[in-house]
Every structure is written in structure tokens, then in C-alpha cells.
Amino acid sequence: MSTIGDMDEDALIALFAPRLPQTDAAILGPGDDAAVIAVDGDLVVSADVLVENRHFRSEWSTGADVGFRAAMQNLADIDAMGAVATSLEVTLCAPASTPVEWVLGMADGLREACEPHGVGVVGGDLSGASEIVLAVTVMGETHGTEPITRADAQVGDVIAVSGALGASRAGYEQLSRKVSVDQEAVDLFVRPRPRIGAGLEGALHGATAMMDLSDGLARDGARMARASGVRLEVDRAAVPVHEAAVRTAHGLGLDDQQALAWAIAGGEDHHMLATFPRASAVPESWHLIGEVVDGPVGLVIDGEAPTERGWDHFSGN
Numbered sequence: 001m002s003t004i005g006d007m008d009e010d011a012l013i014a015l016f017a018p019r020l021p022q023t024d025a026a027i028l029g030p031g032d033d034a035a036v037i038a039v040d041g042d043l044v045v046s047a048d049v050l051v052e053n054r055h056f057r058s059e060w061s062t063g064a065d066v067g068f069r070a071a072m073q074n075l076a077d078i079d080a081m082g083a084v085a086t087s088l089e090v091t092l093c094a095p096a097s098t099p100v101e102w103v104l105g106m107a108d109g110l111r112e113a114c115e116p117h118g119v120g121v122v123g124g125d126l127s128g129a130s131e132i133v134l135a136v137t138v139m140g141e142t143h144g145t146e147p148i149t150r151a152d153a154q155v156g157d158v159i160a161v162s163g164a165l166g167a168s169r170a171g172y173e174q175l176s177r178k179v180s181v182d183q184e185a186v187d188l189f190v191r192p193r194p195r196i197g198a199g200l201e202g203a204l205h206g207a208t209a210m211m212d213l214s215d216g217l218a219r220d221g222a223r224m225a226r227a228s229g230v231r232l233e234v235d236r237a238a239v240p241v242h243e244a245a246v247r248t249a250h251g252l253g254l255d256d257q258q259a260l261a262w263a264i265a266g267g268e269d270h271h272m273l274a275t276f277p278r279a280s281a282v283p284e285s286w287h288l289i290g291e292v293v294d295g296p297v298g299l300v301i302d303g304e305a306p307t308e309r310g311w312d313h314f315s316g317n
Contacts, residue, residue, distance in 0.1 A: 005096025023120025067109025082203025166245030169266025181251025
């Protein structure tokens with residue numbers, strides 16, 4: 001098995017660079033000291049990092065899975081601003097023992113996630129490290145519209161999410177318990193599939209505030225509430241639970257309430273959470289889950305602070 005330690009950096013780049021997705025937004029792409037990107041409207045930028053054994057495990061995910069996940073979570077961040085992603089910068093740090101096939105698979109995963117959206121890789125960096133770290137910076141454009149932030153929810157707005165929640169956490173539960181009861185949930189954990197474009201749809205329907213649900217409805221909803229200085233009141237019974245989460249819960253001998261808890265706190269579904277000025281403004285495919293009300297700043301579910309906390313990057317739970 002060939003490893004990246006068997007190759008020099010230029011040879012490795014020459015091998016995997018042709019497998020990366022391309023974008024028409026690049027005036028100057030990979031191969032120089034910096035990329036040059038054409039922008040229509042405001043430039044929107046976000047970044048994420050995936051650390052081996054923290055955000056992914058090699059026994060659970062292939063290189064292609066990790067590349068796909070890295071792309072999708074970044075595309076969702078740009079979508080959450082009501083903007084359109086155009087390009088990625090990708091930095092890979094890895095041990096010399098990393099198989100070349102893993103790196104090539106990572107490039108394939110990036111391409112599979114990005115090509116349907118016209119997004120390409122325009123540059124990045126390579127470095128040695130004691131573990132695999134994949135850092136991605138994504139750039140997008142607003143096409144002249146105002147970006148949607150998490151800080152403009154208003155009392156009287158309604159709250160909605162763009163997809164059913166909990167499948168990713170259900171997949172994680174299976175992998176961590178070393179059982180297999182629902183393959184769809186596992187697939188959605190290793191390769192999240194938010195509906196890219198839902199954020200732009202929300203923006204065009206008048207969303208007042210919006211964000212990507214990466215750390216769970218409970219934690220991310222509280223962040224939106226704090227940023228906006230409002231109280232988000234969520235109806236527990238209205239939270240949409242993904243069928244794969246329900247099947248997983250039943251397969252593990254658990255009840256529907258556990259599936260609902262995963263939907264509230266699971267994270268990594270990467271669907272949109274947004275507020276709208278009225279129920280009639282919510283896109284038809286979205287799910288209405290509550291309203292913005294008077295009261296102490298924060299998120300409550302059925303009037304109470306949620307016991308489910310969501311993902312924390314430093315405590316690991």
C-alpha cells in the first residue's frame with residue numbers, strides 16, 4: 001500500500017489535484033500563491049475543520065466520506081446566510097503513513113458533494129501532522145441581496161426548520177454502540193445531506209434570521225436567541241423527527257421520545273433554522289416549530305429550558 005510519505009509534495013498534488021471539483025468563479029485557481037475569485041455582490045466566507053478521532057473516525061468513514069462531509073457542512077454555512085457558495089480552499093494535514101488512496105478518496109468526496117452546486121476547490125495547503133486534519137474555507141456571494149444573519153429574529157416571528165432532524169445522531173449511536181439497525185441513519189451521519197439551497201429559499205421568502213443546525217436545535221437555537229436578544233419558544237410536538245431516527249430508536253429498544261431527543265440535541269443534520277415574519281411566509285417544504293415571544297432571552301421548549309444540550313466542541317458532548 002502506497003502512503004503519502006512515499007511521495008514528495010508536488011507529486012502528491014499532481015496526483016489528486018485533477019480529481020478536485022472546478023468552478024467557473026475562479027479567475028485564477030490552484031497552482032499559484034493565491035486564487036483569484038470573481039464575486040457578484042458581497043463576499044461571504046466561512047471555515048470548518050475536521051479532526052481525526054474528534055469529528056470522524058477512520059474505522060467509520062472513508063476518505064471520500066470525510067471529503068463529502070467537509071464540503072457539505074461548509075456549503076450549508078454559506079446557504080445559511082442566504083448566499084450561494086462558489087469555491088473552497090482545502091488544507092490537509094496528515095501523517096506520512098496515510099494511504100495515498102485515502103487522499104484521492106477525499107478529493108473524490110469533495111467533488112461528489114460540490115459538483116452539483118457548481119462549487120470548486122481553488123487552492124489550499126498540505127502539511128504533515130500526527131493525525132489527519134481537514135480544514136476547509138468556503139467562499140460565496142450574495143448576488144446583491146442582503147445576507148441573513150442569526151441576529152435579527154423579532155418578537156412575533158415564527159420559527160421553522162428546513163428538514164427532519166435526528167438522523168445523523170441516530171447513525172452515530174449505531175456506530176458508537178457497534179450495532180446496525182438502520183443503514184440510512186448511518187449513511188446520513190458519515191455523509192450529511194442537507195438540502196443546499198434551502199437557505200436561499202428561506203431568504204427569498206423573507207427569513208429574518210437564519211443559521212445552520214450543526215450542533216443541534218437546542219444549542220444552536222439558544223445561540224440565535226442570544227444573538228437576536230429574544231426568546232425562542234419551540235413546541236416539542238412540532239419538531240420534525242427523521243424516520244431513520246425513529247427506526248434506529250426502535251431497533252435499539254428505545255422509544256419515540258429518544259428519537260425526539262436526538263432531533264432536539266443531535267446536531268450535524270445541517271438543515272436550516274430560521275425565523276419568518278408570519279406563518280404564511282414559511283416555504284411549503286419547511287416545518288413550523290414555534291414562535292419568537294416576549295420573555296427572558298434564550299430558547300425554551302414547551303416553556304422550559306431543554307434538558308438536551310447539543311454538541312459542545314470542547315467537552316465532546
